[in-house]
Amino acid sequence: MLSKVIVITSGKGGVGKTTTVAHIGTALALMGRKVAVVDADIGLRNLDIILGLENRIVYDLVNVIEGTCKLNQALIRDKRVGNLYLLPAAQTRTKEAVEPEQMKALCHSLRETFDYVLIDSPAGIEGGFRNALAGADSAIIVTTPHVSAVRDADRIIGLVEAAEKGIPKLIINRLDIEMVKKGEMLDQDDIVDILSIGLLGIIPEDPAIVTASNRGESVFNNDKSKSAEAYRRIARRIEGEDVPLLDLDDNHSFLGRLKRILTTNIG
Amino acid sequence: MDWITKWFGKGQSSKDSAKQRLKLVLVHDRATISPHLIEALKEEIMDVIRKYIEVDDSGLDISLDESGDSVALLANIPIKGLRRNSNPANSM
Numbered sequence: 096m097l098s099k100v101i102v103i104t105s106g107k108g109g110v111g112k113t114t115t116v117a118h119i120g121t122a123l124a125l126m127g128r129k130v131a132v133v134d135a136d137i138g139l140r141n142l143d144i145i146l147g148l149e150n151r152i153v154y155d156l157v158n159v160i161e162g163t164c165k166l167n168q169a170l171i172r173d174k175r176v177g178n179l180y181l182l183p184a185a186q187t188r189t190k191e192a193v194e195p196e197q198m199k200a201l202c203h204s205l206r207e208t209f210d211y212v213l214i215d216s217p218a219g220i221e222g223g224f225r226n227a228l229a230g231a232d233s234a235i236i237v238t239t240p241h242v243s244a245v246r247d248a249d250r251i252i253g254l255v256e257a258a259e260k261g262i263p264k265l266i267i268n269r270l271d272i273e274m275v276k277k278g279e280m281l282d283q284d285d286i287v288d289i290l291s292i293g294l295l296g297i298i299p300e301d302p303a304i305v306t307a308s309n310r311g312e313s314v315f316n317n318d319k320s321k322s323a324e325a326y327r328r329i330a331r332r333i334e335g336e337d338v339p340l341l342d343l344d345d346n347h348s349f350l351g352r353l354k355r356i357l358t359t360n361i362g
Numbered sequence: 363m364d365w366i367t368k369w370f371g372k373g374q375s376s377k378d379s380a381k382q383r384l385k386l387v388l389v390h391d392r393a394t395i396s397p398h399l400i401e402a403l404k405e406e407i408m409d410v411i412r413k414y415i416e417v418d419d420s421g422l423d424i425s426l427d428e429s430g431d432s433v434a435l436l437a438n439i440p441i442k443g444l445r446r447n448s449n450p451a452n453s454m
C-alpha cells in the first residue's frame with residue numbers, strides 16, 4: 096500500500112488533537128496497519144503520556160533531525176498494540192529547532208517503513224503548525240462544537256488549502272448529544288454547513304477518554320465506550336470504507352428507551 | 363418542555379445565534395487576501411488599465427473594504443492622462 100502522511104491540526108488549542116492522533120493511530124494499528132504517530136508539538140510533549148509511553152523515551156524528533164541518533168533508535172514501539180510506533184517530541188527544545196524542509200525529509204524516511212504516519216500538530220498558525228504541515232499529504236482538522244474552535248478551524252482550513260495540501264477532512268470532537276437535542280450546541284450539520292468541508296467523523300463527549308488517558312491507555316479497552324466505536328469508524332473511513340455515522344443518541348437504542356421509561360416512571 | 367419554553371418567547375436557541383454569528387464573522391475572516399495575491403492582482407489590473415489610461419503607478423492602492431456584512435474590493439488609481447488613441451487593438 097502507498098503510505099499516507101496525515102497531519103491532525105486545529106488552530107485552537109485543547110480541542111483534542113493529541114487524543115485523536117493516539118486513538119486513530121491505535122485503531123489503524125489494531126486493524127493490522129503499521130502506524131507511526133509523530134509528536135510535532137516541540138517543547139510541549141504530550142502524545143507520549145496519552146499513550147502511556149512516557150517512561151520509555153530515550154531519543155526524540157529533534158535528535159533524529161540533528162543526526163544524534165538513527166530514526167529507528169528514536170521510535171518507541173507500543174507493545175500492547177504491536178504495530179504502533181511513537182516518535183516523541185523534544186521537551187527541552189523549541190519549535191525553532193526544526194525547519195519545514197527537515198520535517199519533509201523525516202516524513203519521507205518514515206514512509207519507507209509505515210503505512211500511516213500521523214502527525215500531532217501544535218495549536219496555532221505559526222512555525223510549529225507549519226512544520227507539522229510540511230511533510231504531510233493531507234490534513235484532518237479537529238474542532239469542538241464551540242464557536243471559538245469552529246472559527247479557528249475555518250482559518251486553518253484556509254491555510255491548509257493555501258499550502259496546497261488539498262481540502263482537509265473534519266472531525267467534530269466532544270459533541271454533547273443532550274445539549275444538541277436542547278438546541279444549545281451546534282450540531283454536525285451546522286458545523287459542516289459553516290465550514291463546508293467533508294466530515295470524517297464525530298466523537299462524543301466521553302468521560303471514558305479522561306479515565307483512559309489518566310491510565311495511559313486507549314478507550315478500546317473499554318467495550319461500552321461510544322468514543323471507541325467512533326474512533327474505529329474514523330479509522331475505517333481513512334482506510335476508504337464507507338461507514339455510516341455513529342448514532343450518538345442513546346434513546347434510540349433499546350436499552351436507552353428502557354432506561355427512559357424507567358426513569359420517567361420513577362422520577 | 364422544549365416547545366413550552368419556545369412558545370413563551372425565550373426566543374432563539376443558543377445554537378442558532380452561534381450559527382448566525384459564526385457565519386457573519388467568517389465572511390470577514392475569509393476576506394483577508396495574502397500580500398502576495400494583492401501584488402499579483404495589482405500587476406495584472408495595471409497591465410490592463412495601462413492600455414487605455416496613463417496612470418500613476420506609485421499612487422496605486424488596492425484594498426478590501428469591510429462594512430456591515432459585505433466585503434468590497436476597492437481600487438484607487440490616480441490618472442495622469444488619457445491616451446490619445448484609447449483603442450487597445452490599434453496600439454498592438
Ligand SMILES: Nc1ncnc2c1ncn2[C@@H]1O[C@H](COP(=O)(O)OP(=O)(O)OP(=O)(O)O)[C@@H](O)[C@H]1O
Binds near residue numbers: 105109136301302322
Ligand atoms: N471526546 C472527549 N470527551 C472528553 N474529554 C475529551 C475528549 N477529547 C479530548 N478530551 C480531553 O480534553 C483535553 C485536551 O485534549 P488534547 O490534549 O487531546 O487536546 P489538544 O488539541 O491536543 O491540545 P493542545 O492544543 O494543547 O495540544 C484532555 O484532557 C482530553 O482528555
Ligand SMILES: [Mg+2]
Binds near residue numbers: 113136141216
Ligand atoms: Mg496536543
